[in-house]
Amino acid sequence: MSFDGFEEIASTLIQANHVKQALQAVNKQQKMYKTLLSQRQLPKEGFSDQQIESLLSFFASMDTNNYENHIGIGEREGRVFSKLVEKRHFYLSHGIGRSGELTSNQPKAAGSSIILQLCNYLVNHAIQLAGCKNVKKSIVVPMCTGMTLALCLRSLANSLEQPNKKYVIWPRIDQQSVLKSIDTAGFTPIVIENVLNEDGSIEANLQSIESKIQQVGAENILCVLSTTSCFAPRVPDDVFEIGKICFKYGIGQVVNNAYGVQSKIIMERINKTIASSKSTITCFVQSTDKNFMVPVGGAVVSSGSDITFIDKVSKIYAGRASMTPILDLFITLLSMGKDGWEKLLAEREVLFQHFVSEIESKLTNTQSKFSLIRGSLQRNQISFALSIDLPKEEALKVGVSLFYRNCTGPRVVLKGSSKTVLPHLSFVGYGSHTDSYPHHYITLACAIGIEKEEIESFLTLLNKV
Structure with a gap:
């Protein structure tokens, strides 16, 4: 809260030097918001949760459902029965756009717009x-x-x-x-x-x-x-x-x-x-x-x-x-900021190389039913695959075994599988993107946000399936 004369009035309640110091922090935060509105780019450093909540509260106060003494005589007035739901949405209940355009300003929701x-x-x-x-x-x-x-x-x-x-x-x-x-x-x-x-x-x-x-x-x-x-x-x-x-x-x-x-x-x-x-x-x-x-x-x-x-x-x-x-x-982009976003991107690239390297090392040093399919590694640096040298029924159990050990994401693809996706369109070898891939295989992904500990835990599980 800040308005003309605030410092003077507040100084009648507490010591003036304390008010002045506090307002410096408030003004710094207001400057962050002004920069965001004018530059319209990710802040260099991410906002704190308190700073984000303060900003959202300000925007919510601009939506008509939060007006004092608001009179709503329409079929859609941003009414929310559950207080829990209302809090979950930070009191922003009108949605965005208008019936004819997604990005049109919504007259009832200036803050949301x-x-x-x-x-x-x-x-x-x-x-x-x-x-x-x-x-x-x-x-x-x-x-x-x-x-x-x-x-x-x-x-x-x-x-x-x-x-x-x-x-x-x-x-x-x-x-x-x-x-x-x-x-x-x-x-x-x-x-x-x-x-x-x-x-x-x-x-x-x-x-x-x-x-x-x-x-x-x-x-x-x-x-x-x-x-x-x-x-x-x-x-x-x-x-x-x-x-x-x-x-x-x-x-x-x-x-x-x-x-x-x-x-x-x-x-x-x-x-x-x-x-x-x-x-x-x-x-x-x-x-x-x-x-x-x-x-x-x-x-x-x-x-x-x-x-x-x-x-x-x-x-x-x-x-x-x-x-x-x-x-x-x-909220997420404000929390990440430019530095946080770029760090996540860089970390994922490094972890992909680490994941592949560790897989190669493990498969090279032990007798394994898996083999790294190397051909896609240079062009696909999010996902990679391991061929599975097992009969169909046993290969399928690999994915089941991982899932029941709390490992989600890997997909086992069986050669020769068929599937009808649309009423008039069926595929042979479905899942492998081609009719006749020569192996059963399992796909893995090194996606943004993955942690090194997850990779290490997966490598340990791989020896058990």
Whole structure:
């Protein structure tokens, strides 16, 4: 609390020198808030919890549901029955945007609207710091990555106004959400089978992408939906080379960058594509929880070449939006600060090399049913895989055994498995991104926030399964 004459009045209650000293601390905090509002970047050092709560309390006081003597005669007035729920949301209950646009200012929620705009600036800065300096604009969408991709596909189609564009070229990646996003948006996926290399790595077939565009006709294709973050031994799609093909034929490239923000290699590749005059990226989408360590529920849409596309995505969102994923990310980014964010990114890169090195050492020095699949290591530096030299039933038990020892995350992929993802689309070898991978294998990930102790504990467990 600070107002004109505060120092003078407070000095009648306690000693003036104590008031003056206290106000210096208050003014320092107010200066931090002013810098945040004006510069709209991650603070160099993270804010304390008290500083964040103070800021949120101030913004909450700007929302009408917290006005003194407020009279609400509408169907949506920010009323919250449970005091526990109200506290959980820091008294911010109106949500964000308006029914016609995600980022529109909400007249009943000036404070929440400011938080939204600030969060969009902060996450854009975080993506720049991660290696994509050419990103120009980002928005946080309160939906999962797959649903956000569907929103982007629909936005691209609406902006082109070419109803004959019914197809999305999709280099195979055995994750259901992306295929479902294409289907949800009303398009038909054209699956491009991958190349299985001699070193065990799997990558998108660029020649097949171009051949399929020629075969189907660019006038009938909305975009290529490429993927940068994937389970080894699949490697990230080469978005630069795919972007060159898209540029050549005048179609878009939407990138599923689900957990790619934490990888310097991936972000620099996206950055290179944005900067090129001969390649293209319409937008790239990333998960909030996988990259920024917040609860599940949000995604970030970013663009560097066509920032108006971000506005189109915002305008296609139907209805008032939940504030929760935005608030979670806003608090987290303020808490991390620039130094904390860069430290987490650097630590993850170091731990990936440590994890691989320790795995190599353990497998080399002991007889093991596992072998490191080395082919994907240089291009996929988030995930890596170990082949499993066991019969199918025994290989499957490896994952079960790890799970029941409180180890989550590893995935056992069995060769020859089949799965129907959509009613009209089935895959052989599902999980391995190709029809005929020669081994059963287990995938591991070194994701942001992992600790060295977790790696050591996993290595100990690996000897027991």
